[in-house]
Amino acid sequence: MQFLKTYGWKLLGVLLVLYSLIAGLLLPLKPGILQVGPASFGPDTLAILHVTGYNTRFTQSTDTRVWLKLNDEFMIKADSVSVLDDNRIVVSIHIPPFLPVPEQSVDCAIIIDNSVDGAFVKPSSIFLRQDEKNLELGFAYWRKDRIEDLHTGTYMGFPYRGILEETIRNTYYHVPMWFGMIFLFLFSLFYSIKYIRGSDPWGAEKTRALNKVGLLFGILGLITGAIWAKFTWNAFWSMDVKQNMAAIATLIYLAYFLLYRSFEDPDKRDRVTSAYNIFAFVTLIPLLFIIPRMTDSLHPGNGGNPAMGGEDLDHIMRMVFYPAVIGWTLLGFWMAELVYRIQVIQHRISEHQQE
């Protein structure tokens, strides 16, 4: 029992991190549409579309169907689909002479479905235009086909999303850094308060150890975020509000260490840095949780919601994401404990040398 209490949570942390690494990196992405061409068609033409899929297995199924979808009401089904190889198909669709909307041009999503891959979609992939309007005939053409009997696919994986593609796996390594950082800083706040109230004489050392690891997590979060941003937003740093606030948060804790080093009297140092730590954490809260919600951000889940919405995180991703968050947090606390023990040993050595 004692063994479990001492080592259980560390073991759990390591296992969860290993699980998140293995599952997060090895599970494939679900099928998706990489490319569709050509992208624009006029009225009353036979469109020959070359569709390139990603992680698809077109040759294994015989029932591939393709739709052009304008919205939930209007869609047309492809006349024929010929499979070239696993990732490529050629689709021919007869584009009707009229659109069911008064606009001159519209964009359509393309939907592919078969029994092996399941159904997948690429929004805004085909542009259609019309020269004259005829809503009545347009309705007739576009209401003929229905999207029905969609398959769910036979193998599991993470969702395929345009722009994100394979980098969606970074969710399990970038986001847990912030969770870990916040938890570590919360505990450092707790120990600062305990030290200042006089109920834990080692509280200042614990605070310092937790802050060291929290700062490491923060810097790792910035680095993983910057690399991710290079692939998705095309720049390492795009002055996004959350990027800036995260940078400020790391600056605040760098200032903590600078303050720590500029004292000579250890007693005074511990007291003042603990007070600064409390002050810093509480003033950090509006920076991290309130201001980013008020400003536009490139981060997902913008507009008042945290980034845990249903669309961004499906149930397979949740099965890796939550263990990753817990695992990295536990690992952070283990690291902080080791750092703390090193600090205590250093403290003892310096005391011994003075004697």
Add this chain to the structure above:
Amino acid sequence: MNKCRTDAKVYVSQNDWIRFFLKDDQNVFGVTLLLMNPIISQSWSLLRLYWALEGKSRQTLSGVFLYVLVIILVTSYIFGAPEPTVWMGIFWVILLFSAVNIGVLSYLQETGGRRLYYMQLVDPLAVYLAKSLYILLLLLMVSILTLLLMAVFHGWPVVQPVFIWFGIGLGCLGLALLFGFLAAIGSQTRSSATLSTVISFPLIIGLMMLAGKIANGGLLTGSTFDLVKMEVLMLVGLDLIIGGLGILLFTYIWRD
């Protein structure tokens, strides 16, 4: 300072309010009742002391005024008449650095013996309140001077000054409460001026963003108070948080 409290007790027990108001030598525009509280009476005395010392040496104010004047001259040489948003940016940068200077200088003046004397004599809370009020007072003076000088050298793009006053008032309050605390931390270290600046800048950014957003409302003719309601509420909240934390924690950084 205790004299004031005992006097007050005597007068209140005699229920002789007129004598109470007339006799007390610390009675200034009706704040006598508040002075019954020892901490407020102490901080009031300290504030008057700081003010008297500043009036004697004029070290802080003249230094900061000179600094403001130089920056305005240099920026007017570079920008001429700047865009409204640039104008606002220059103003807040000047105010921010003035706040740093005032905070650092106010603690720099009292080292060694004088500081020990204060520590024995008054409650740390009174020191914090007096320092923050003193910084706030100087900051308001500096901001009015800055606005005047900027109107002369940079033009006056402000359409609705009400927003600017709101931004300055709440922003300066937050800055004063923040520097009352952080400059005290900095003053205890070896390199006080640099350290106060470094530890305070990341903490100021949120405050400056909110105050700047409120003040920016004054640049447009169509802006209403509803537009910045959220920012005003948040800035008031942030000021309260900073002040509350300063009051709670100042004791621990002040005593030796």
